[in-house]
Amino acid sequence: MSxxxxxxxxxxxxxxxxIFDNLNKALGFVPNLYATYAHxxxxxxxxxxxxxxKTSLSSKEKEVVNLAVSEVNQCIYCLSAHTAIxxxxxxxxxxxxxxxxxxxxxxxxxxxxxxxAKNITENRGKASQDVIExxxxxxxxxxxxxxTIVLVGDKTISNYVxxxxxxxxxxxxxxxxxxxxx
Numbered sequence: 001m002s003x004x005x006x007x008x009x010x011x012x013x014x015x016x017x018x019i020f021d022n023l024n025k026a027l028g029f030v031p032n033l034y035a036t037y038a039h040x041x042x043x044x045x046x047x048x049x050x051x052x053x054k055t056s057l058s059s060k061e062k063e064v065v066n067l068a069v070s071e072v073n074q075c076i077y078c079l080s081a082h083t084a085i086x087x088x089x090x091x092x093x094x095x096x097x098x099x100x101x102x103x104x105x106x107x108x109x110x111x112x113x114x115x116x117a118k119n120i121t122e123n124r125g126k127a128s129q130d131v132i133e134x135x136x137x138x139x140x141x142x143x144x145x146x147x148t149i150v151l152v153g154d155k156t157i158s159n160y161v162x163x164x165x166x167x168x169x170x171x172x173x174x175x176x177x178x179x180x181x182x
Contacts (some may be wrong), residue, residue: 068117075159079174101108112138
């Protein structure tokens with residue numbers, strides 16, 4: 001397999017350099033995955049516009065989806081990043097493990113969302129009708145459904161970028177999910 005480097009600021013175009021500067025200001029660093037998008041002259045900006053677009057889902061709900069999708073897609077980079085972000089959003093280690101497994105015994109609404117995100121990802125968009133009905137019964141709307149599907153797509157893009165490039169993880173590495181404990 002070809003080895004992908006994580007490009008530095010000096011190795012990317014002017015537009016991506018400005019994005020690197022903004023990421024450094026906002027986060028204190030440029031995550032390796034974002035830097036890898038900058039191999040393309042346009043992908044980093046396009047991805048960040050998608051990832052930061054308005055949505056009906058809260059920050060916590062977004063992390064529910066990100067964790068469930070990344071587990072199905074077995075993306076260690078995104079699992080590691082979203083474990084850290086999940087903690088910043090108030091989830092405990094145990095809750096994060098449950099969300100990765102597509103469950104949330106601690107919150108019925110998050111449970112419906114996690115099950116839907118997992119089901120959509122596992123079935124390549126062909127969600128089970130009972131999972132969709134459970135999602136609506138939990139209080140979610142058709143708009144929330146569409147926003148969830150968009151977020152599944154967003155996270156799948158990053159999962160695939162990492163799975164293809166295998167760039168180094170620059171977050172504390174998430175531990176493998178032990179399904180017997182979840």
